[in-house]
Amino acid sequence: MVRVIEVAQVAAEELSIQVGLIVVDALSRTIAGGNENSPDDMGALVRNTDTIRQTLGAHVATIHHSGKDTARGARGRSLLRAATDTEIEVSREPVTKTSVPRVTKQRELDLDGGFSFELLPVELGTNRRGKAATSCVARAADEGSNRGRTPAEREIQKDRVKRAKEREQNELDAADVLRVVDAEHRAGLPGASQSWIEDHTECSKVRAMAAVERLREQGILIEVGRFQKSSGKGARATVEKGWGRPEEERPSTKPASSAR
Known part of the structure; x- marks a missing residue:
């Protein structure tokens, strides 16, 4: 935690800008050796996250994963969700190859809105071994209707809506x-x-x-x-x-x- 704050403060000073976003990728790596179901370990994570946020005045986004049953939400102790201001679940449609983010918790605001996107690979150059260095960019996808979808894709969309309602x-x-x-x-x-x-x-x-x-x-x-x-x-x-x-x-x- 202290190291993260120090690095962010040095970067802010060198670049003459305020650090506005800290991304924790992923939670399981952050608590290496810790227990996601332990109130002590997860409580410590929440306290450290709050310290980073309050010290830097920055938003902290933590990437976490669901368990085998995605309908039950994120893995681990419930106190993490209780301390979260905004929770966004991103699911991927296997046939359409699109990703759909859905706001599952928003403190003091509505849960309305949503969109879908697809990830497109891009080359950034070559690495020191001469191989292509790649990343990806997000491009909005049209998920507004079933027009142009195959029967299999329509069934997937119907199932996604059903699972969202069930959850x-x-x-x-x-x-x-x-x-x-x-x-x-x-x-x-x-x-x-x-x-x-x-x-x-x-x-x-x-x-x-x-x-x-x-x-x-x-x-x-x-x-x-x-x-x-x-x-x-x-x-x-x-x-x-x-x-x-x-x-x-x-x-x-x-x-x-x-x-x-």
């Missing part, structure tokens, strides 16, 4: 589940039982439990013991799982006088 719904379901769980934390409880989550979320029971499973895999929710569930007077009580956030990430508890 948006998954995010809403996750927020719904966390709303219920956080309410229990604020009431001084370690978490919420499965039936409590099913009964108090706005989404269906199936979607609620699917959201719980995704949040568990991401490390956002953990199992917090067993809760008794009574089926009515005289009925035998059953035991079911309870879900809550890790202790260090739970919201503050309400005063005892207002707890349930």
Whole structure:
């Protein structure tokens, strides 16, 4: 971090311009040896990024990658996304060879807008071994309609829209589940039982439990013991799982006088 700041300050002085953008490519290299799922490692990354941004007055763009299931977003701890002002997901269409950026988070602004582009190779010259040194430039591609597309390309576009809608719904379901769980934390409880989550979320029971499973895999929710569930007077009580956030990430508890 200190080295990055020093290099940027020297460059700004030598070029007589202010450094406006720092690109971290990629996150996994930055935390070499660290754990993307660790709150300590990712918390340190966020703090260092904030220090660079505040010291230089520059924007910091971090390139990160999704896991095997792209619908679940970026890999690793959720606190990274929570600290992010703008998140842009770039996906690539295998048939059309175009890339589509989509804003998946924008603090205090709308998520409207979008475009597609293709990468064109360009030669910059030759390297010291006499081989061509190449890079690429982005050129806007027309993704506005299906005109001129093959049936396979139209199916890909339809699937992309479907996946985007599904991901948006998954995010809403996750927020719904966390709303219920956080309410229990604020009431001084370690978490919420499965039936409590099913009964108090706005989404269906199936979607609620699917959201719980995704949040568990991401490390956002953990199992917090067993809760008794009574089926009515005289009925035998059953035991079911309870879900809550890790202790260090739970919201503050309400005063005892207002707890349930």
